[in-house]
């Protein structure tokens with residue numbers, strides 16, 4: 001994609017809650033209302049794009065890069081909280097969450113009632129991420145709480161009974177019911193006989 005400068009002026013001096021704003025103006029006109037095109041979290045160096053053009057605009061990229069460098073200089077040692085580190089979210093999810101938060105913040109600031117670029121795309125992304133997350137939870141509930149039907153190798157007394165997920169042989173047909181495990185010892189799936 002061809003990069004060119006979309007804005008006449010870019011400034012990065014406004015900071016709010018450790019988020020440094022990248023403001024841009026289309027013209028040199030002093031009366032023009034600036035637009036927030038991106039924000040950089042000065043605690044982590046994370047970039048939140050508000051206007052997608054900021055990703056390809058050379059001057060915007062330069063301004064953003066220098067903010068990220070500054071953030072890294074100020075907070076070179078990231079001490080990840082042990083709680084979140086145990087189950088880190090995928091980076092796309094982290095990014096989506098911070099973008100949603102930044103958009104919400106923008107909508108609460110004047111001028112009210114305007115649409116911020118990329119809102120409908122962001123809502124679609126959020127909807128599909130939510131669906132994916134809920135599908136994942138439904139799958140886990142089905143597998144570990146409701147249980148899944150075991151797989152019978154055959155009808156003979158010594159034929160094995162397998163876990164439907166990992167295929168581990170959990171019992172044989174002639175085992176007493178009370179000796180058949182309720183969960184697969186290999187993968188934890190709850191078993192329905």
Ligand SMILES: [Zn+2]
Nearest residue numbers: 163166184187
């Ligand atoms: Zn299993």
